[in-house]
Amino acid sequence: MTSAAQRHIRKAVTQLLPPRPMAVFDSALAARRLARAMKAGYEPFLLARAVDDLGERLATLTRRFDLAVDLASPAPLAAEALRASGRVGQVLRLTPPGAIAGPGQAVASLDALPLREASLDLVVSLLGLQGANDLPGALIQMRRALKPDGLMLACLFGGATLTELRQTLLETEVALTADLRDMGALLQRAGFALPVVDAETVTVRHDDIFALMRDLRAMGLTSALVDRSRKPLTRGFWIEAAKRHVARFADADGRIRSSFDMVWMSGWAPHDSQSRPARPGSANARLADALGLEGGLGSEPQRIELDSGADSTDGSSTDGSSTGHGELWAMMLDTAATFDGLVRRHADSDEQIDRILTNSFYRNIAGAPS
Secondary structure (H helix, E strand, O other): OOHHHHHHHHHHHHHOOOOOOOOOOHHHHHHHHHHHHHHHHOOHHHHHHHHHHHHHHHOOOOOOEEEEEEHHHOOOOHHHHHHHHOEEEEEEEEEEOOOOOOOOOOEEEOOOOOOOOOEEEEEEEEOOOOHOOOOHHHHHHHHHHHEEEEEEEEEEEEEOHHHHHHHOOOOOOOOOOOOOOHHHHHHHHOOOOEEEEEEEEEEEEEEOOOHHHHHHHHHHOOEEOOOOOOOOHHHHHHHHHHHHHHHHHHHOOOEEEEEEEEEEEEEEEOOOOOOOOOOOOOOOOOOOOHHHOOOOOOOEEEEEEOOOOOOOEEEEOOOOOEEEOOOOOEEOOHHHHHHHHHHHOOOOOOOHHHHHHHHHHHHHHHHHOO
């Protein structure tokens, strides 16, 4: 390739990609808040819920994993469960900054994971990825660390998390979250085969808003956004907020509800033994018909009606109780439309949207099959 061609390619890529954005999260602050939670006594009830779900998902698989890593989970519950499962040979643990690293463990940033390429059979991450400043980059690193036909399983907080508290405070007090379409597209672009994304809403009940905030601090989940308010909230503000919260989100017994959107994603490192999609148009039955969707599958998620009473589970925390309500949603993932939507939502101006969407390099990668 000539130097002129190389310059042309660099110029095209530079025009396509806007300058690297500033960090969304204050990583040092997040580490300090997690360290404070660990020192005071980490509240594990949501992580324990994710660990239970992890066990159920692994139980559906028949294979054994020789080498696994528990990545960025705030406490060692996932690593302990993997060791006790009998399905995993050796388990490594890479803790997030601020967490306590025990013997044989190491602290690692999601920005630069110390993982060799094609070295792992299983990567698990529970309630840690929502704090990544570069989630696509973290997913790419995870996929590269997997051996062919290796599995990635991760759980993170989704877009409906703490919607009640945010409505009361009119300010996000926890990490920003992604929706299911974003996560599906990110898995595909990271190079995962057979990607799956699903979500469950866990409802937790507390005596009042102050008990909820204590639990959030005990999990290191209070706001670490770079663009957060630095102005301390007064005692009077919290008293009025507590009254508003009870008026809008209390049950008959006076206890308040809080929603935690637990988003699960899984994907496999590509391997020749994996199933391949059939040729378009070769099917003799429609998935939409099987799911009862008369209008067919489109690029927007559609809720599937489930049998009444078949989607409820119970659990409890030290401070309150939680009830999970599973939902099934379906959509036809159109990668080009999904990426166009991401551009429109996150570009800085209409001019930048037009420049990206009409760029021939972008059109090639956005429309390429995954």
